[in-house]
Amino acid sequence: LSADVLICGAGPAGLVLGNMLRAEGIRCLIVERQSRAHVEQRARAGFLAANSVRILTENGLADGLHANGLTHDTCAFRGDHGEFELKYSGLGRGEMHTVYPQQDLVRDLVKEFLDRGGEILFSTEVSEIDAEGASLLLGDGSRLTGQFVAGCDGQHGVSRRAVPARVYQRDHGISWFALLAEAGPSVSAVLYAMHPNGFAGHMARNATITRYYLQVPKDFDPRSWPDERIWDELRLRMRTDQYGPLRTGRFVERRIVHMTSHVMDPIQHASLFLAGDAASLISPSAAKGANLALMAAETLAKALAGQINLGDSVPLKSYSAEVLPRIWRAQEFSHWMINLLHSPSGNDDDAVFLRSLQRARLESLRDSRAHQDHFAENYVGI
Ligand code: APR
Incomplete structure (x- = not known):
């Protein structure tokens, strides 16, 4: 050889x-x-x-x-600010x-x-x-x-x-429970959901497989939650009572990803x-x-x-x-993106301060075309 x-x-x-x-x-x-x-x-x-x-x-x-x-050309942000979508194929470099x-x-x-x-x-x-x-x-x-x-x-x-x-x-101090479900997508966009319990994400893969993420504590055991507990938490954080149900299926991957x-x-x-x-x-x-x-x-x-x-x-x-x-x-x-998607829970000044910054960041992204163009360039670009 x-x-x-x-x-x-x-x-x-x-x-x-x-x-x-x-x-x-x-x-x-x-x-x-x-x-x-x-x-x-x-x-x-x-x-x-x-x-x-x-x-x-x-x-x-x-x-x-x-x-x-x-x-894929659309992502959506859901939280207590409401929901907005960004169709990034029409923003930045398209x-x-x-x-x-x-x-x-x-x-x-x-x-x-x-x-x-x-x-x-x-x-x-x-x-x-x-x-x-x-x-x-x-x-x-x-x-x-x-x-x-x-x-x-x-x-x-x-x-x-x-x-x-x-x-x-750098350890960003955030961990995600990464899941692949044998279920079709529940919405066509990539969905980022912000909730007092933490971040939840939905990324359509194809007609039969969807990736989900749940922010969890660092020492979380991925086997500790039965499937139904996971779906309940996804529903809660994605506010399905307001925005419509999730399509469910067997989880074929459960893994912890540290940021x-x-x-x-x-x-x-x-x-x-x-x-x-x-x-x-x-x-x-x-x-x-x-x-x-x-x-x-x-x-x-x-x-x-x-x-x-x-x-x-x-x-x-x-x-x-x-x-x-x-x-x-x-x-x-x-x-x-980490700072956009995560904020601490709790009611002390520091937590409320950081949550208010997160909300301001999201509102700027929702309202400012210049910010959206910048986001799109970096989100799809290298
Ligand atoms: N000897 C031989 N092969 C090795 C060794 C070793 N000592 N150590 C690791 N490998 C192999 C792994 O088995 C793996 O197939 O090197 C390969 C590295 O591949 P990736 O981890 O996929 O890394 P990379 O090609 O840099 O791609 C990075 O892929 O999986 C994603 O999240 C990852 O998106 C990132 C991208």
């Missing part, structure tokens, strides 16, 4: 990178800890920004997405989301990468990366050496440890380059994670192709400096 570029991790970042490198004739090998079946069935994100759809389309990776993805489950995208990308002559070692763990020597130490003690290594192994991967960088971390962020600086060292969740983790409040992964993968693919095929070292040297400002823009918006 030999390759110019060794890619650690077959998530969206590693697979888009691999496909773009193969299109440039560059030999590359992906090493993935999980089996092929596992990565092709792992339900994760689903909202693709316009820039992500562009990257996939321009690189011949969007057939499945165009055939089966659904476009962009929309495409909803396409990440496991379907991963399946398409794996197939295309193999068709393009790429190699993937599934069920193979990388235990250590040597950034200076461009090599991967595998779980069985063997070693792979290339010219460059791409660390696309997500937030718990090993590649982050091989980059001597500062890591800026945490980290950004590494720099995201490259010697011959190792990080992309996706390995480089920065973003809270899911604005659904930007997969989109940042694709943005970095595209930038890295062009820089590596420039170096390997044309001998141009400039884009690769400035990879980190090129990508980090865009990561911070997304972090800033996600942080703003």
